[in-house]
Amino acid sequence: DAGVIQSPRHEVTEMGQEVTLRCKPISGHDYLFWYRQTMMRGLELLIYFNNNVPIDDSGMPEDRFSAKMPNASFSTLKIQPSEPRDSAVYFCASSLGRGEQFFGPGTRLTVL
């Protein structure tokens, strides 16, 4: 298996622009997680899905952030409008049940 796939790997955008991050989980996994990593706050869980249904979005910072999972093989995290403080590495992870989470390589987002 190719593992969790994320795109793009790097994104540089200007403040106010819309940003869409994409994730393809490992085939057969029923949980998908979106994390944000910064030096100041470490790894933060933003939202997670079970069987394509959002279960807990309490970590989503504010209404500018939204996430969707239209099917078992694809998820997006959207930031609109983006702000400089959104600059971070965003990770997607997937798991089969309550087990090991497999992380993707991450998307490094820079908002100027």
Add this chain to the structure above:
Amino acid sequence: GENVEQHPSTLSVQEGDSAVIKCTYSDSASNYFPWYKQELGKGPQLIIDIRSNVGEKKDQRIAVTLNKTAKHFSLHITETQPEDSAVYFCAAILNTGNQFYFGTGTSLTVIP
């Protein structure tokens, strides 16, 4: 929710020495404790995990111990090698959900 604290934040050891990283958790309902290793530019990867019905687990040079009474668990790396240099994260999962509560990470440097 759960609160996981991790110490130290940075650790330098000479090659061949042992390294110990400690974590504490707050919720006695946590029953799964994974450890992740994150190399530069990559996503975290599981290196070892332990469940609450076990006190210790070993995998070659890596071991994890769990003290449920004191609510702490530790990662032990023996005979450290330069390739062990990375950031290590502990995590705890409540028996009622699938959310990982991560520690703040330990940056380990193994000096050749």
